[in-house]
């Protein structure tokens with residue numbers, strides 16, 4: 529009778545040990561919250577086309593259409609907007625909103641522009657956060673970052689340099705890989721819906737992306753300084769096509785993300 533009394537507690541301890549020593553399987557990633565960021569707003573019009581259409585209007589139109597499509601076609605995915613109307617939101621605050629909402633993907637939508645207007649510069653580009661490699665990319669980030677002139681406290685961005693963009697992307701290595709994947713899908717799917725030049729995926733130091741601690745991209749949808757692209761960005765059908773292209777990229781990305 530001695531064995532059962534010894535083995536009883538021993539097997540119990542073994543089973544406890546086995547349970548506690550078993551590797552904890554991490555929760556599978558779930559793309560349950562998407563943060564949509566319409567660039568500019570309020571006193572910050574962004575770039576303005578030769579016919580007077582404003583970047584802040586195009587970005588809000590595309591973002592709202594995209595949000596409606598996600599809510600309709602992707603049940604279980606929550607949409608969080610950094611702005612849903614014509615208001616000014618500081619760049620750092622956009623990242624805060626995304627982090628507080630526990631966003632799994634951050635999409636910032638903008639329009640490109642050239643200093644001289646009108647111009648024939650054309651195409652859409654999706655950017656990820658890393659130090660800019662080309663003059664064109666550095667110039668785009670400088671123009672987008674310049675909106676901090678409207679913010680009361682510009683010092684919060686004073687420390688941001690190429691080193692910070694490298695460190696941020698290194699510390700979020702997994703996020704950067706997903707950002708790259710999503711950026712490639714955005715270009716691929718926009719290309720099926722929008723018949724302007726595909727300028728590929730690029731990288732630069734966008735302040736708005738530094739703050740959002742999740743895979744993130746910034747889409748330059750087209751050149752508002754090009755009258756043809758201004759018309760496209762202004763039209764309901766153009767905005768719908770942008771929204772549909774980005775939605776299709778999100779659907780493909782979700783499958784990849786949740787398999788990882």
Ligand SMILES: [Zn+2]
Pocket residue numbers: 567568574575583638639672
């Ligand atoms: Zn912009």
